[in-house]
Amino acid sequence: MLDAVTPQVGAVVVVDNASDGTWQQAIEQARPGVALLRQPCNVGLAAAQNAGISWARTHAHSHVLLLDQDSEPGDGMVAALLAAWQTLSKDHLVGAVGPRFHDAREDRDAPFVRIGFPRSQKLWCETVTQTIASDFLISSGALISLEALDSVGEMDAGLFIDNVDMEWSFRARAKGYALYGICGATMHHHLGDDRRVLPFGVGKIVVHGPPRLYYMMRNRLRLYGMRHTPFVWIAQDVPRVLVKLFLFGVLIGPRWRNLRFMLRGLWDGLMGRQGACPADLLR
Numbered sequence: 001m002l003d004a005v006t007p008q009v010g011a012v013v014v015v016d017n018a019s020d021g022t023w024q025q026a027i028e029q030a031r032p033g034v035a036l037l038r039q040p041c042n043v044g045l046a047a048a049q050n051a052g053i054s055w056a057r058t059h060a061h062s063h064v065l066l067l068d069q070d071s072e073p074g075d076g077m078v079a080a081l082l083a084a085w086q087t088l089s090k091d092h093l094v095g096a097v098g099p100r101f102h103d104a105r106e107d108r109d110a111p112f113v114r115i116g117f118p119r120s121q122k123l124w125c126e127t128v129t130q131t132i133a134s135d136f137l138i139s140s141g142a143l144i145s146l147e148a149l150d151s152v153g154e155m156d157a158g159l160f161i162d163n164v165d166m167e168w169s170f171r172a173r174a175k176g177y178a179l180y181g182i183c184g185a186t187m188h189h190h191l192g193d194d195r196r197v198l199p200f201g202v203g204k205i206v207v208h209g210p211p212r213l214y215y216m217m218r219n220r221l222r223l224y225g226m227r228h229t230p231f232v233w234i235a236q237d238v239p240r241v242l243v244k245l246f247l248f249g250v251l252i253g254p255r256w257r258n259l260r261f262m263l264r265g266l267w268d269g270l271m272g273r274q275g276a277c278p279a280d281l282l283r
Contacts, residue, residue: 217266
């Protein structure tokens, strides 16, 4: 990821969310220009992103490019995103632009999405010159201006991980900012821990571990209570709660552990809990 992104940007900052540190020395020796921000503990994805955003603001950068460690920008991705931003911003208030991404375990690139009921509309890139208005963008690969972040606000650290990008997208859209998928910008990205084939030829499903299922359930309930969350998304998401309980609590193991984490996530979401997954649940 660093090899791919460094030539494309003005500066690189790596936020270390309290890893075991085995790779830190390699970065410091091989890439002295990379800023390394060590966190005292795992502060979560949103807080880590905010730390990098704060660094960019302090060093007078105009935009930030968010990247997960399992993403790899394609050649010219940033230039394509920035060129699209500059063109679109002449006529629109742009909140963020993002690339089309491909997971090697899938047969095609992921689509961009417009929220609808009862199902959202999946929008696939047909040409590399396309720009697609989207209702949300995944955070990895998103190019966001500091001006937009100053207006919309930074990432919601209370969510810790999961739905962080969706919540920010909803907040930006509520403030009048547009989000665009840029088909001429490409990225490889690893989505989820695994893929499982569902029975009866239904297809494949992205699989996450029990702690991630906790956050998925808790944070969707938190989004339900936020004024900037579109009602149409809530209406189509509520049935997904039942579907996920059935898929991961009945069909996909570890079933009991999955179910326990999901039910606790729903309860903690109702109670307004924020931050890291409770330690007693992880034992």
